[in-house]
Amino acid sequence: MGLVARKIEERGIPTVTLNMLWPFQAGIGMPRVAAIEHPFGRPYGDVGDREVQSAVLRAGLALFADAGEPGTVEHLPFVWHEEPEETKWHPAEPSPIIAFLKKRSG
Amino acid sequence: MTTTNGGREVDPWRFAGGFLKKVLSRNIPDPPNHPPIPWAPVTKPLSEGKVALLTTAGISMRGDTPFDMDGERKRPTWGDPSWRRIAATATAESIEANHLHIDTSYIERDLNVALPLDRLRELVDAGEVGAIADSHYSVMGYQGASSATLENESAPEIAESMSSEEVDFALLAPV
Numbered sequence: 249m250g251l252v253a254r255k256i257e258e259r260g261i262p263t264v265t266l267n268m269l270w271p272f273q274a275g276i277g278m279p280r281v282a283a284i285e286h287p288f289g290r291p292y293g294d295v296g297d298r299e300v301q302s303a304v305l306r307a308g309l310a311l312f313a314d315a316g317e318p319g320t321v322e323h324l325p326f327v328w329h330e331e332p333e334e335t336k337w338h339p340a341e342p343s344p345i346i347a348f349l350k351k352r353s354g
Numbered sequence: 355m356t357t358t359n360g361g362r363e364v365d366p367w368r369f370a371g372g373f374l375k376k377v378l379s380r381n382i383p384d385p386p387n388h389p390p391i392p393w394a395p396v397t398k399p400l401s402e403g404k405v406a407l408l409t410t411a412g413i414s415m416r417g418d419t420p421f422d423m424d425g426e427r428k429r430p431t432w433g434d435p436s437w438r439r440i441a442a443t444a445t446a447e448s449i450e451a452n453h454l455h456i457d458t459s460y461i462e463r464d465l466n467v468a469l470p471l472d473r474l475r476e477l478v479d480a481g482e483v484g485a486i487a488d489s490h491y492s493v494m495g496y497q498g499a500s501s502a503t504l505e506n507e508s509a510p511e512i513a514e515s516m517s518s519e520e521v522d523f524a525l526l527a528p529v
Contacts, residue, residue: 274385344426
């Protein structure tokens with residue numbers, strides 16, 4: 249995704265990438281990153297949670313004005329409403345690569 | 355540059371679990387070694403600009419070709435590198451989501467969890483955002499061993515499409 253952001257930016261359109269796995273910035277180099285601590289699959293908020301969805305959207309868009317230099321990482325203050333052990337985000341079956349790696353690692 | 359909000363840094367592994375953290379951490383270089391970062395300056399306020407959204411959720415409009423999950427099942431180190439155009443009027447009912455690495459049932463109940471078109475429209479109505487683009491975009495986030503096609507074919511095509519629609523701001527969200 250960061251690679252896509254770079255290509256769009258190269259085309260002259262500013263980008264913000266809302267990102268759970270923001271440390272990948274170290275290898276990719278995204279122009280503007282809004283780091284968010286939400287579970288995979290629901291970066292903007294939970295089903296039907298209009299308030300959080302709006303707030304995250306606003307916070308992401310705000311970075312266009314606030315980010316002053318390439319590579320800015322802004323850590324957003326949102327806290328997910330469930331604990332990790334209560335939060336279901338995994339697919340019903342492990343993805344093919346995870347199944348493969350788990351099998352290989354025994 | 356890293357800035358913190360209230361001094362608290364986002365924990366990227368909070369929901370990942372130990373195995374995924376171990377697998378993914380290998381791909382984070384320390385020290386950083388990314389190439390020079392491109393930079394398109396912001397030239398207008400958000401209230402006068404057109405916004406397009408992009409998700410990596412593997413979303414396609416119903417009737418359009420879905421992202422290829424069978425190919426990935428056959429070749430676990432491959433992910434579909436193509437892209438889809440999503441209408442600004444799309445809702446959970448008008449899309450399907452194909453992504454083998456997340457539970458897509460949330461997106462299929464409320465598209466706004468990953469592609470908040472309804473929320474964006476509300477910001478336009480409130481005057482906070484100038485306009486919503488006609489087209490929005492999806493790729494499928496898992497690219498396996500190679501992201502070259504996504505980077506060199508899909509991404510430039512998406513950028514060209516955004517440019518042709520005179521998009522001023524692109525907000526991307528990996529899932």
